[in-house]
Amino acid sequence: MTTLYAKELEIAQLAVQRASILTKRVFHDSAKGTLSKSDASPVTIGDFGAQALIISALLHNFPHDQVVAEEEAADLRANPSLRDQIFELVRTTKLDDVASEGLLGGAIKDADSMLDIIDKGNSKGGRVGRIWTIDPIDGTKGFLRGGQYAVCLALLEDGEVKVGAIGCPNLPVDDSAPLTADIGANATDEEGRGVLFSAVIGQGATSRPLKTGALAEGKSISMKPITEMSNASFCESVEAGHSNQSESAQIAQKLGITRPSVRMDSQAKYGSIARGAGDIYLRLPTSKTYQEKIWDHAAGDLIVREAGGQVTDTRGNRLDFGVGRTLATNSGVIAAPAAVHGQVLSVVQEVLGVK
Ligand code: AMP
Ligand code: MG
Numbered sequence: 285m286t287t288l289y290a291k292e293l294e295i296a297q298l299a300v301q302r303a304s305i306l307t308k309r310v311f312h313d314s315a316k317g318t319l320s321k322s323d324a325s326p327v328t329i330g331d332f333g334a335q336a337l338i339i340s341a342l343l344h345n346f347p348h349d350q351v352v353a354e355e356e357a358a359d360l361r362a363n364p365s366l367r368d369q370i371f372e373l374v375r376t377t378k379l380d381d382v383a384s385e386g387l388l389g390g391a392i393k394d395a396d397s398m399l400d401i402i403d404k405g406n407s408k409g410g411r412v413g414r415i416w417t418i419d420p421i422d423g424t425k426g427f428l429r430g431g432q433y434a435v436c437l438a439l440l441e442d443g444e445v446k447v448g449a450i451g452c453p454n455l456p457v458d459d460s461a462p463l464t465a466d467i468g469a470n471a472t473d474e475e476g477r478g479v480l481f482s483a484v485i486g487q488g489a490t491s492r493p494l495k496t497g498a499l500a501e502g503k504s505i506s507m508k509p510i511t512e513m514s515n516a517s518f519c520e521s522v523e524a525g526h527s528n529q530s531e532s533a534q535i536a537q538k539l540g541i542t543r544p545s546v547r548m549d550s551q552a553k554y555g556s557i558a559r560g561a562g563d564i565y566l567r568l569p570t571s572k573t574y575q576e577k578i579w580d581h582a583a584g585d586l587i588v589r590e591a592g593g594q595v596t597d598t599r600g601n602r603l604d605f606g607v608g609r610t611l612a613t614n615s616g617v618i619a620a621p622a623a624v625h626g627q628v629l630s631v632v633q634e635v636l637g638v639k
Pocket of ligand 2: 419579
């Protein structure tokens, strides 16, 4: 008997692992000042390169699936030297295990094919069929800062997340390492860092060291039960514009939480609470008009739920990934262990005045 989504899970993890190698190369080249003759930022180069590598692996294995990805190639078409610079990185980034690299289909043929591959991420999303969603570098500010960022990939089928993979090059490998206050800043990928989270619907969540070749062995992860709310901690965005930090402080106070929030960029927050390093992730809307993007949440939503959590918006509704490229019908995110989610939600609603 084959396990459901086994191939999708393997390809997703290998694709994230390979794209993570590219983002790390870009980070280190830019730190050394050897990155570029062009004016493009390391984020631009890393985003396009990682997206190209992931989509090429998906098209090789699942040619009929659609893809919703953050970037489009128009700017690169107008800038051949940037295109060539990115293609050189993409062409030379490989898993160092020949069989694993082979599973991803090997290298992209040429620079123009790379542009077409990047533009395959233009699906409108929706509630029908198989749609992959990609955030090639989630947490771009954290990436630049040497803090947290994540390479994120999820498979939606008929609007539901079935498979998720998140590569976090700068999180500790050790699932039980406590979240330190400087995790969002001082965390480049030296020894002991780099973790790959994954989940398949109904099959639990896993973490494994993020490697450069074949997949490492995985361990099952689960959220930490909260016995005393006063010992719990919040994870939230570093960017005050992405989540209302003064409201989250009021919510913490009402819940009796005394520890300061741990701030970090990207879906590393979902991974961190899923393995019990943190407890609760709050994302409180800062504007009425901003719509969350599906690629910022799909993988994290599944990984947390498969680790024993519940994920809803501030109205208590599950995140609806079948509406399109954005979570147009949701508002904010509350992710917490299932046993306390209701309690957290009711305090969030009290503070936000949501009905
Ligand atoms: P984080 O690192 O958790 O703060 O989230 C990073 C993501 O926030 C980016 O990938 C953006 O898509 C998204 N973002 C951009 N503007 C906003 C906003 N006003 N509110 C919430 N999220 C945003
Ligand atoms: Mg993002």
